[in-house]
Every structure is written in C-alpha cells, then in structure tokens.
Amino acid sequence: MPKVDPSYELRQEDLSPTRDSAFLQSLPVTLTSFVNKSGDIGMRLFPMLLVERQIGTHDASITMALVKGTTVVAALIGGYLGDKLGHKATIIISFVLAAIGMFIMPFSHSAAVICFAGMLTTFGHGLFTAPLRILLVHTVPAGMRQEALAWLRSGNNGAVMIASSIAYVTSGVGLAVLFLFDAVTSAIAVVLGYLHLPKDRPLLRAVNTHEEARDPTRRPWRYATFFCVSFIISLFALQSELFYVATTAQAKMSFGARGVEVYSQVVMLNTLFCMIFAVYASRWIKNIRFAFTAGLILQAVGLIWFTLQRDKMSAYFFSVLFQTLGELVFTSMAQFLLLQIIPKGPREGRIYSIALVIQLSGKALGGALAFYFLVGGMPWIWGVCIATAVCGVVSLFLPKILDRAQLRV
Numbered sequence: 216m217p218k219v220d221p222s223y224e225l226r227q228e229d230l231s232p233t234r235d236s237a238f239l240q241s242l243p244v245t246l247t248s249f250v251n252k253s254g255d256i257g258m259r260l261f262p263m264l265l266v267e268r269q270i271g272t273h274d275a276s277i278t279m280a281l282v283k284g285t286t287v288v289a290a291l292i293g294g295y296l297g298d299k300l301g302h303k304a305t306i307i308i309s310f311v312l313a314a315i316g317m318f319i320m321p322f323s324h325s326a327a328v329i330c331f332a333g334m335l336t337t338f339g340h341g342l343f344t345a346p347l348r349i350l351l352v353h354t355v356p357a358g359m360r361q362e363a364l365a366w367l368r369s370g371n372n373g374a375v376m377i378a379s380s381i382a383y384v385t386s387g388v389g390l391a392v393l394f395l396f397d398a399v400t401s402a403i404a405v406v407l408g409y410l411h412l413p414k415d416r417p418l419l420r421a422v423n424t425h426e427e428a429r430d431p432t433r434r435p436w437r438y439a440t441f442f443c444v445s446f447i448i449s450l451f452a453l454q455s456e457l458f459y460v461a462t463t464a465q466a467k468m469s470f471g472a473r474g475v476e477v478y479s480q481v482v483m484l485n486t487l488f489c490m491i492f493a494v495y496a497s498r499w500i501k502n503i504r505f506a507f508t509a510g511l512i513l514q515a516v517g518l519i520w521f522t523l524q525r526d527k528m529s530a531y532f533f534s535v536l537f538q539t540l541g542e543l544v545f546t547s548m549a550q551f552l553l554l555q556i557i558p559k560g561p562r563e564g565r566i567y568s569i570a571l572v573i574q575l576s577g578k579a580l581g582g583a584l585a586f587y588f589l590v591g592g593m594p595w596i597w598g599v600c601i602a603t604a605v606c607g608v609v610s611l612f613l614p615k616i617l618d619r620a621q622l623r624v
Contacts, residue, residue, distance in 0.1 A: 236359065237355075237359040237362040237363055237366065238362075238366055240354070240355045240356065240359055240363060241351060241355060241359075241362075241363035241364075241366045241367060242366075243411040243412055243413060244347060244350060244351045244354075244363075244367060244412065244413070245366050245367050245369075245370040246370070246407065246411070247306075247404055247407045247408045247411065247412055248347060248367060248370060248371060248374075248404075249370040249371065249373065249374045250374075250400055250403050250404045250407055251310055251313070251343075251374075251400060251401055251404035252370075252371050252374035252375065252378065253374040253377045253378055253381075253400050254317075254378060254396050254397035254398070254399065254400030254401060255340075255374065255375065255378050255397070256378035256379065256381065256382045256393055256397065257317055257320070257336070257393055257394045257396075257397035258282075258333070258336060258337060258340065258397075260382070260390060260393060261279075261282065261333055262275075262279070263390060264320065264329065264390055264394075265278060265279075265329065267390060268323075268324055268326075268329060270326045270329065271326075274326040275326075277330070278326060278329065278330040278333065281330055281333075281334055282330070282333040282334055282337050283337075283579075285334045285337040285338050285341065286337055286340075286341045286575060287341075287572055287575055287576075288338070288341075289337065289338045289339075289340070289341025289342045290341050290344060290345065290568050290571040290572050290575060291565075291568045291569075291572060292342065292568075293305060293309070293341065293342040293343060293344060293345045293346055293564070293568060294345040294346070294563075294564035294565045294566070294567055294568025294569075294571075295564065295565050295568065296308070296342070296346070296564075297345060297346035297349060297350075297564035298561055298562060298563065298564040298565055301414075301415045302346035302347070302349055302350040302353070302415050302564070303346075303350060303408070303412045303413070303414060303415060305342065305343065305346040306343045306346050306347055306350065306408055306412060307405055307408045307409055307412075308342065309338075309339045309340070309341075309342035309343035309346075310339065310343065310401045310402075310404045310405045310408060311339070311401075311405055312335055312336075312338055312339030312342065313335075313336050313339030313340055313397075313401040314339075314398045314399075314401035314402045314405065315335060315339075315398075316332045316333070316334075316335035316336030316337075316338075316339060317332075317336050317394050317395070317397040317398035317401060318394075318395065318398040319331075319332040319335070320332040320333065320336065320394045321390065321391035321394040321395060322391075339401070344571060345564055345567045345568045345571055346564060347367075348364070348367070348550065348554060348567070349554065349563065349564055349567060350412065350413065350415065351363055351364065351367060352364075352554045352555075353413075353415065354413040354414075360551060360554070360555070361497045361501075361547070361548070361551040362494060362497045362498060364497070364550055364551050364554075365493045365494045365496065365497035365498075365547065366493075366494055368489065368493045368546065369489070369490050369491075369493040369494055372486050372487075372489045372490035372493065373490045375486050376483070376486055376487065376490060379482075379483065379486075381393070381396065436616065437556060437558050438558060439616065440556050440613075440616050440617060441553070441556050441557060441558070441566070441570065442573075443609065443613070443616065444549075444552055444553050444556065444570075444613070445553065445569075445570040445573045445574065446573060447507060447511075447549075447606045447609065447610060448549050448550075448553065448570075448573075448574050448577075449573045449574050449576060449577030449578075450511075450577060450602055450606050451510065451511060451514065451545055451549070451577075451606075452574045452575075452577040452578040452581065453577035453578065453580050453581035453584075454514055454515070454518060454581060454599065454602070454603075455514065455538070455542065455578075455581065456577075456578045456579075456580075456581030456582050456585070457518065457581040457582075457584060457585050457588055458514075458517060458518055458521065458534075458538055459482075460581070460582050460585035460586075461521070461585045461586075461588050462481060462521060462531065462534070462535070464585065464586065465521075466481075466531070480532075481531055481532070481535045484532070484535055484536075484539070485535055485538065485539045485542070488539045488543065489539065489542060489543060492543050493543065493546070493547075496543045496544060496546075496547040497547045497551075499547075500544060500547040500548060503548055503552060503610070503613050503614055503617075504610055504611055504613065504614065505544075506544055506545060506547055506548035506549070507545065507548065507549075507606070507607070507610035507613065508607040508610045508611065509541075509544050509545075510541045510542070510543075510544040510545025510546075510549075511541065511545065511603045511606055511607055511610070512541070512603060512607065513537050513538075513540045513541030513544060514537070514538055514541035514542070514545070514603070515541075515599050515600060515603040516537045516541075517533075517534040517535065517536070517537030517538035517541060518534070518538075518596075518599050519596050519599065519600075520533055520534045520537060521534035522588075522596055523596075553567070553570055554567070556617070557570075
C-alpha cells in the first residue's frame, strides 16, 4: 500500500470551496486550453483548402474520411498515453503535433501531404481531450470540480468566438495566414503547458483503487453507471449534431445566398450564450435528474420546433435558443458526473477515452442521419421524442444507481 500524504487528501475532499478559488484553481488548465483553441479555426476550414488546392472529388472524400476517423483513434490513444506518460506530458505532446501539422498544411499542394498534415493536426487536437479533463479533476478540490469544468467550457467557447472573429476579419488575406496563426497558438500553448500546467497526482488514484479493493461489489455498479451515463451523453451529442448539420443545410435551402449569414448568427448566438452562462449553470444546477431530463427535453423541443417551422427565420433563433438552454443545463452535470464515476486506477484515462469514443460515435451518427431527418418529417420527430423519453426515464433512476455503486457526486 503506497504511503499517502494526509494533507493532500484533506485538501482534496474537505476544503470549503469559494467561487474565486474555483476560477483560480482551474486557471492554468483553462488558459492553456483557451490559447490552443483560439487558433482552432484552421481545421474547420480544411474543406476549403481541398477546394483551393483543386483536389479531386475522390481524393478529397478519402482525405476527409481519414482526417475525421483520426479523431476516434486519437481519443483512445490519448487516454492510454495519459496513463502511461502522465497527463501533462500527453497534453504537451498533443500541442506539438498540432503545431507541426498546422505549419505543414499551408505549404502543401498534393493530396497526400495535405491528408498527412490534416491527420497529424486532428490527431493532436483529439489527443489532449481526455488527459486535459482528467488533469483538471485531479488537481482541483472535490467541491470545485463541477465549476472548474464549467470554467474550462466557458474558456473554450470564448476561444471559438475569437477564432471565428479572426477568420472573419482576415477572410480576404487567404487560408495560409489562418493555418499559420493556428500553428503559432499551438506553439504558445506548448510553452504555457510546460510552465504552468499542474503535475499529475498519482497518489489519489492509488487510494481510490485500494478503497474499491476492500469492497469489490462497488466495481460492477460503477461500470454500469459509467456506460449508462456515457450512452445518455452520446444520445445528446447525436441530437445536437443532428440539429446543427440539419440547420446548416436548411439555411442554404431556405435562404440561398443569405444561408451562411443566418448559420453564422446561429452559431455565434449558441457560443456566446454557452460562454456567458456555463459557470452560472454549474453553480445553480446540482440535481442530476433535473440536469439530464430538462436538458434532453429542451433539446428535443428545439429540434421539433425547427422541423415544424424550418422556413421561418424566427424558427432558427427560437430553436437554437432551446438547443442552447438544453446544452447549458445538460452539460452543467454531464462531464462532471462522468469524470466522478470513472473507476479509479491505472487505467482511468483509457476508460474515459472509451466514453469519449461512445460520444463521438453518437456525434458521427447524428451527422450521418441529418439529411434523412430533413426529408423525413414526422416519423423522425417521433423518433426524437421516444429517444428523449427513454433517456429521460433512465436519468430519473440515476441517483438510485449511484447509491448502489456507493458513489458520491
């Protein structure tokens, strides 16, 4: 049994958190992620680069498939490397890979080199997701974790706003400048991460593993809870991706040349609301049943409203308002709950990576079904209602499942 510093355990579990301390505790991780994501516009414009370089339809399709598929591989490997090398080291490596890929991209002209650069960048972006969140949870006292994750989400949304604004202002300069800007932000994130990211806390994991060994009945229930929550989050990701892909396509069909303008307003509205209210939602919402059921219902209302009134401008803003409210309510507890119930031990990162892959699968399925949703009408609305109802009912029983697993959230 490894020796544990008792003062560390006291600091983790018994310190009374304050709002200011929650912000300060999360600041190193949030700031590093913010700087990295401030240059996150490049991969969103990757399809434009393929068009600009006159890459053929066949090669472009293969390139996009490989680049998107790299995200899943990176999510799995990120958790594994976090367990083996340490979460801080894995995060720094991911930023280095993203910077190299972004630097190569604007100077590439062949499909093979563009594909390699895109896969390297996407791999770097996907690699740090699991280690970053786990590192934040490990280094923030228990009472502050929900709000600390909210500060991370808020910072990331602020970075997306900055990246979109930079893309808009520099749209006449060309894609090369944006890709190089992304490379610079990733390089700065490497320096910030090396200097300011907190060190890993392996002792806490050793303690939790020992506690579970004394009561082996906890582990099956904890795994059951983990997969249950993962699939609910996956459904939320599916319906969210369904909404945004469908609204993007419908904006072009309904408003023609103004489609890009309408879609940009919708995205900016969602991002702005999430940036401003993410922390407030984490402070106000502490009930798991309410967060999951209300979030899913608000999201479903947004989807149904959009489907029934899709040709009206007002429908876009009301539907995105419900979608955003659902996102704020649901995410105020979702990742926090998932990170709290992960079975602790030397495979913690790998297990969380599995959850990320489940969520990414839901997101990919939502994107694949979006055009069927657009032309399907009422049968798809009934499908959304049924899926929401099933997950809502499961959410109502989550506290009882947590009790059986002897989990404190």
